Each structure stands twice: as C-alpha cells, then as structure tokens.
Amino acid sequence: MDYLYDAGIVLTVAVCTFLTRLFPFALFGRKKGTHTMVAYIGQILPSAVIAVLVVYCLKTIEITSLPAFAPQAIAIAVVAVLHVWKRNFLISIGAGTVCYMVMVQVVFR
Amino acid sequence: MKKLISFIFMRTLPVLFAFLFLGIAFGLLLQQAGYNAVWAFMISTFVYAGSMQFVLIPFLGTQASILTIILMTLSINCRHIFYGLSFIDKFKSLGKKYPYMIFSLTDETYSLLCSTKIPKELDEKKVFFGIALFTHIYWISGSVMGALLGELITFDTTGIEFAMTALFVVIFIEQWMSAKSHIPAAAGLICGTVSLLIFGPGRFILPALLAAVVIILACKNTIQGKEVRL
Numbered sequence: 001m002d003y004l005y006d007a008g009i010v011l012t013v014a015v016c017t018f019l020t021r022l023f024p025f026a027l028f029g030r031k032k033g034t035h036t037m038v039a040y041i042g043q044i045l046p047s048a049v050i051a052v053l054v055v056y057c058l059k060t061i062e063i064t065s066l067p068a069f070a071p072q073a074i075a076i077a078v079v080a081v082l083h084v085w086k087r088n089f090l091i092s093i094g095a096g097t098v099c100y101m102v103m104v105q106v107v108f109r
Numbered sequence: 110m111k112k113l114i115s116f117i118f119m120r121t122l123p124v125l126f127a128f129l130f131l132g133i134a135f136g137l138l139l140q141q142a143g144y145n146a147v148w149a150f151m152i153s154t155f156v157y158a159g160s161m162q163f164v165l166i167p168f169l170g171t172q173a174s175i176l177t178i179i180l181m182t183l184s185i186n187c188r189h190i191f192y193g194l195s196f197i198d199k200f201k202s203l204g205k206k207y208p209y210m211i212f213s214l215t216d217e218t219y220s221l222l223c224s225t226k227i228p229k230e231l232d233e234k235k236v237f238f239g240i241a242l243f244t245h246i247y248w249i250s251g252s253v254m255g256a257l258l259g260e261l262i263t264f265d266t267t268g269i270e271f272a273m274t275a276l277f278v279v280i281f282i283e284q285w286m287s288a289k290s291h292i293p294a295a296a297g298l299i300c301g302t303v304s305l306l307i308f309g310p311g312r313f314i315l316p317a318l319l320a321a322v323v324i325i326l327a328c329k330n331t332i333q334g335k336e337v338r339l
Contacts, residue, residue: 006144006169009178013165014155016182017189021214024193029201041322042195044293044332046223047284048321049191051297052314053216054281057274059310072274079275083282093123096275101268 067108075100113231117239120225123279124217125247127272132251134270135162140256142166149256153249157213161185162252188314191322192219199237206238213241217276224280290332296324 028038062068079096086092136149156162164185168178192214193200200210221240227233285294297317304317325332 002170002172005172008175009168009173010148010152010156010165012175012178013158013161013182016179017156017158017161017186018212020183020186020189021193021211023190025197025200025211028194029197037326038194038197040329040333041325042197044325045191045322046195046219047288047293048297048300048325049188049318050220050223050277050281050284051294052188052301052317052321053220053277054274055298055301055305055317056314057277059305059313071268072271075271076274076278079278080282083279084286087283089123089279090119092279093126093272093275096278097126097269097272100271100275101266104268105265 071100071103071108074103113235113239116228116231117236117243120221121240121243121247123272123276124221124244127217127270127276128244128247129251129254130266130269131159131273132248132253133255133266135159135166136252136255136257138163138166138255139252142169144169144256146253146256149252150249153252154245157245157248158186158215159217159248184312188216188318189214191318195219195223199233203234203238206234210237210241213245215244217273218244220277220280224283290328292328292332293321293325296321296328300324 028035058072061072075096078099079092082088082095083092132153135153136146139149139152140146152162152165156165161182164181168181193211196210196214200207203210218241221244222237225236225240227236281294285291288294300317300320301313304313304320307313308316
C-alpha cells in the first residue's frame with residue numbers, strides 16, 4: 001500500500017471539508033457588520049436546517065414493510081412524547097435510543 | 110470554571126454517546142481496512158466530518174484520482190456552506206479561536222450551538238469554544254478506541270447510532286416550541302422530504318437547503334411580522 005498517497009487523499013479531504021465550512025465566512029465575514037439579508041437568513045435558517053437534518057437521518061427508511069420503518073417510527077414517537085412532556089435532553093435521547101436498540105435487536109430482527 | 114465545564118459536558122452528553130459509538134464504528138472499519146489507530150487519530154483530528162470519513166475509507170489504498178476525491182468531498186460536505194451563515198459575527202468575536210470554530214462546525218456542533226441557551230452567569234464565547242472542543246475530542250477518542258480495541262467490544266451495539274437521530278428530533282422540537290413562526294421548520298421538513306423523493310438519499314440535501322432558503326426569503330415579511338408582533 002502506498003501510504004504517502006493515502007496521506008495525500010486524507011489531506012485533500014481535510015482541506016476540502018474546511019473550505020466548505022470556510023466559504024460563508026470568506027464571502028460575508030470580512031466586512032464590518034453583516035449584510036441585513038445574510039443576518040436574517042442566518043437567524044432563521046437553523047430551524048429549517050435542523051428539519052432537513054431530521055429527514056437526512058431518516059433518508060434510508062423504507063415504507064414498504066413494517067419491520068423496515070416501525071423501529072424508527074416508534075422510537076421517534078417515544079423521543080417526541082418524552083421531550084414534550086419532560087423537556088429533558090438526556091431522558092428523551094437516552095430512552096429513545098434504548099427503545100430503538102431493543103426494537104432492532106429483539107423485536108424486529 | 111467548574112460550572113462552565115459541567116454545563117458544557119451536560120449539553121454535549123448526547124453527542125458524546127453518539128460520537129463515541131459512531132467513532133468506534135469508524136475506527137473499527139478503518140482498522141479492518143488496514144489502517145491503525147494513528148490513522149484514525151489523524152483523520153478524525155484533521156478531517157473531522159462524520160459521514161465523509163466513512164465514505165473516505167474505501168478510497169484509501171486505491172490510488173483514486175485527487176480530482177475525484179475533491180469532487181466527492183465537496184458534494185458530500187456542501188451542506189456546510191449554509192451553517193456558517195448563522196455564526197459570522199459570533200465566531201469573529203472569538204478572536205484567535207475564529208479559525209478553529211469554522212473548522213469544527215460539523216452537523217452536531219452546529220445543532221448544539223444553535224440550540225444552546227447560555228445561562229447569564231457564563232461567558233458565551235467560552236461556552237461556544239468548549240462545545241466545539243469537547244465534541245471534537247469525543248469524536249477523536251471514539252475513533253481511536255475503535256481502531257485500538259473495537260474487536261473487544263462484545264455487547265451488541267446495533268442501533269446505537271439512533272442517538273444522532275434522537276438528538277436532531279429533540280432539537281427540532283425545542284426550536285418548534287420556541288419559534289414564533291413555524292414557516293422555517295415546516296419549509297425544512299417539506300423541502301427535505303420532497304427533495305429526498307426527487308433526488309434520492311445521496312444528493313437531496315443541497316437542493317433541499319436551497320429551496321428552504323428561497324422559501325425563507327419569499328416569506329420574509331410574514332416571518333419577520335410575527336417576530337415583531339409577539
């Protein structure tokens with residue numbers, strides 16, 4: 001194996017990843033005070049991005065058979081109900097994850 | 110100081126679980142591909158991008174062209190372009206830590222920074238930097254552990270990656286409950302789902318985010334009107 005070439009691949013991925021994160025700062029960050037339109041998008045966008053990330057986590061879900069989507073559907077319902085009720089991050093995420101693990105390992109094998 | 114660290118630790122705890130296990134999975138796969146813990150450490154320290162690192166593994170040892178690697182990285186990570194928009198002024202105020210904050214802006218760090226309400230007695234800049242640093246350390250620790258002793262883990266961890274989904278769902282609910290206008294969140298859900306159906310799981314994020322930005326801009330008056338009235 002050519003480890004030097006592999007190191008080059010890793011370095012390329014590292015640089016490109018950083019560049020995507022740097023992009024908005026390089027584009028809008030140099031002026032003093034952010035443009036009002038950018039400030040507005042920056043303030044409002046997180047709600048939309050989080051929603052897209054939820055979809056991103058569920059992207060491989062199959063609705064064709066019950067065992068394929070039931071574990072995630074049930075676990076998400078558990079997370080949502082617990083969170084609306086208790087509003088405690090750790091309880092909601094911990095119980096939801098354990099519930100999901102039990103379902104994929106035991107119930108819907 | 111003690112209060113600051115315990116606040117950051119409690120806020121980042123869900124990511125600790127998720128990153129330890131996803132990191133272990135990454136380290137294990139990397140080790141099986143013939144790359145030891147030093148590689149796991151270097152990749153997780155300097156790349157620090159969850160899904161991209163998993164995609165990277167099969168390319169190691171293949172002499173894939175650098176152009177392919179560049180295009181692949183940009184297409185998978187292009188969603189990050191949108192994350193910085195919310196932190197341009199805030200990160201700048203962090204001075205020397207500004208480049209590190211940009212470097213460490215992963216999906217999870219972004220979500221935590223967006224959703225953390227900082228208590229008055231704590232310094233916002235220190236909390237921001239702490240969240241970024243802690244989550245980075247969790248990720249590095251997980252991947253090194255996976256590469257070193259992944260095979261020794263005997264209990265079945267199948268499904269533990271759901272912690273990430275749960276984290277995003279919880280943050281979504283928090284934002285829904287505190288938001289004055291539900292248009293942005295609804296736009297995200299609808300654009301995400303429609304884009305997924307049209308473009309498929311591999312390529313849906315960028316069109317979804319672009320569409321969400323367009324909707325947010327088109328509904329500017331409605332969204333801002335609510336913020337003023339309430």
